[in-house]
Amino acid sequence: MKKLLLIQSYGIHRQGLFVTQSKYPPSGLGIVAKLTPSDWEIEIIDSLSSSQFNHKADLVAISSFTPTINNAYQIAAHYRERNIPVIIGGIHASILPDEVSQYCDSVVMGEAECVWPIVIRDFENGKLKQRYDAQRCDPKEICSPEYRLFNKGYKLNTIQASRGCPLNCEYCSITLLTGAKFRKRPVDHIMDDWRNIEQGFVWFSDDNLFGFNDKDRQWAQNLFSRIEAENFNKNWMCFAGVRSLLDEKTVAMAARSGCKIIYVGFETTDADSLISVKKSTEQLKYYKRVIDLLHKYGISVLAGIMLGFDNDTPESIDKRIDFVLESVIDSYFLTVMTPMPGTKLFDQYSRAGKLRYTNFPEDWGHYDWTELVFTPSRMSVALAEEAIFHAYQKAYAFQTIKNKFRQTREGLHSSETAMLNYLSNMDFRETFLNRI
Numbered sequence: 001m002k003k004l005l006l007i008q009s010y011g012i013h014r015q016g017l018f019v020t021q022s023k024y025p026p027s028g029l030g031i032v033a034k035l036t037p038s039d040w041e042i043e044i045i046d047s048l049s050s051s052q053f054n055h056k057a058d059l060v061a062i063s064s065f066t067p068t069i070n071n072a073y074q075i076a077a078h079y080r081e082r083n084i085p086v087i088i089g090g091i092h093a094s095i096l097p098d099e100v101s102q103y104c105d106s107v108v109m110g111e112a113e114c115v116w117p118i119v120i121r122d123f124e125n126g127k128l129k130q131r132y133d134a135q136r137c138d139p140k141e142i143c144s145p146e147y148r149l150f151n152k153g154y155k156l157n158t159i160q161a162s163r164g165c166p167l168n169c170e171y172c173s174i175t176l177l178t179g180a181k182f183r184k185r186p187v188d189h190i191m192d193d194w195r196n197i198e199q200g201f202v203w204f205s206d207d208n209l210f211g212f213n214d215k216d217r218q219w220a221q222n223l224f225s226r227i228e229a230e231n232f233n234k235n236w237m238c239f240a241g242v243r244s245l246l247d248e249k250t251v252a253m254a255a256r257s258g259c260k261i262i263y264v265g266f267e268t269t270d271a272d273s274l275i276s277v278k279k280s281t282e283q284l285k286y287y288k289r290v291i292d293l294l295h296k297y298g299i300s301v302l303a304g305i306m307l308g309f310d311n312d313t314p315e316s317i318d319k320r321i322d323f324v325l326e327s328v329i330d331s332y333f334l335t336v337m338t339p340m341p342g343t344k345l346f347d348q349y350s351r352a353g354k355l356r357y358t359n360f361p362e363d364w365g366h367y368d369w370t371e372l373v374f375t376p377s378r379m380s381v382a383l384a385e386e387a388i389f390h391a392y393q394k395a396y397a398f399q400t401i402k403n404k405f406r407q408t409r410e411g412l413h414s415s416e417t418a419m420l421n422y423l424s425n426m427d428f429r430e431t432f433l434n435r436i
């Protein structure tokens with residue numbers, strides 16, 4: 001029986017976001033496993049595994065994203081030296097296939113569903129191609145991961161209910177990978193995943209589970225009512241955009257089905273920063289309304305806030321942190337604004353000579369959303385770094401996190417929800433204050 005080794009790369013030298021250890025299983029590799037013919041033996045190596053090296057295999061496939069790509073190259077070199085062919089896929093490979101193809105035998109671009117069976121067939125026939133460029137698949141074809149192969153140490157598991165984001169933000173590469181069309185999986189398929197997950201907590205990994213228009217909202221409502229009907233004692237969380245959370249009926253249905261936290265993409269509290277990345281400022285007027293509405297139904301708010309916009313100053317960064325700490329937001333993810341490769345902003349900053357790290361591929365490790373990778377317009381790099389570090393120290397101080405815990409417990413009348421947010425904040429503290 002042939003053996004396929006599926007490896008999730010991670011950042012061996014850095015502590016960045018989701019880079020050293022993931023809190024949830026590698027769902028992309030789980031999908032590849034599911035698509036592999038049953039006469040193959042499959043092993044998944046992830047950040048909970050003791051080593052990425054010296055496993056036996058006939059074929060190795062590595063999933064990677066920009067900050068971890070150098071680890072993928074290191075793993076690839078190790079197995080290729082032993083004459084084991086290596087395939088690399090994931091968002092970085094999809095965006096920079098020419099770079100990635102220098103370090104492996106084959107690059108898989110795009111979504112695995114349409115192409116992985118062809119890759120395996122070609123390998124079996126000794127005809128593995130250097131590059132496979134997959135189409136975006138029909139939402140009915142989006143595959144469930146092979147959950148049984150995941151490491152048992154994960155406390156939560158993920159479901160991908162949709163793919164695609166029409167917003168195409170200037171700094172984000174998600175739309176480049178998954179397209180601008182919001183592709184919704186049939187609710188029956190999502191419920192199959194819900195039933196197959198053993199853990200008591202599910203993270204919907206979609207970019208915006210509440211969708212972008214009325215039709216999306218009806219689909220989300222249908223999903224929430226099905227979850228409510230078959231709950232099996234599970235709670236869940238998801239990502240959502242500010243405007244998608246204005247509909248009270250949908251929020252109430254989400255809460256009844258077990259939603260405990262929503263990661264809300266606030267991004268910033270300044271009109272100027274939104275304008276600097278060519279985004280509408282309309283969302284600013286809804287922040288309080290969205291926070292109050294989620295709290296009314298017992299759903300806590302994990303705020304996604306970015307620091308280090310091009311036109312930020314120490315004062316604007318400070319003001320943003322004050323908003324987070326003075327509001328009733330329960331937990332917060334304070335990333336550094338990072339133009340990812342392939343995006344408009346990356347090209348713009350590159351042309352303007354603003355990027356601080358351009359020795360690629362070695363420098364991709366800096367693009368992990370915890371470090372300022374460009375020179376801002378209104379302050380020096382040193383001043384910006386100091387302001388960002390000061391913001392982390394303030395927001396993730398033990399006493400602040402404890403105060404937030406009490407605030408959530410009293411405001412939402414739930415120790416369980418308060419603890420979920422406390423643990424999130426402690427995780428973020430670890431990530432941001434201990435980064436190398």
Ligand code: SF4
Binds near residue numbers: 167168172174207265
């Ligand atoms: S940042 Fe979020 S909303 Fe913007 S393109 Fe990326 S996934 Fe979509």
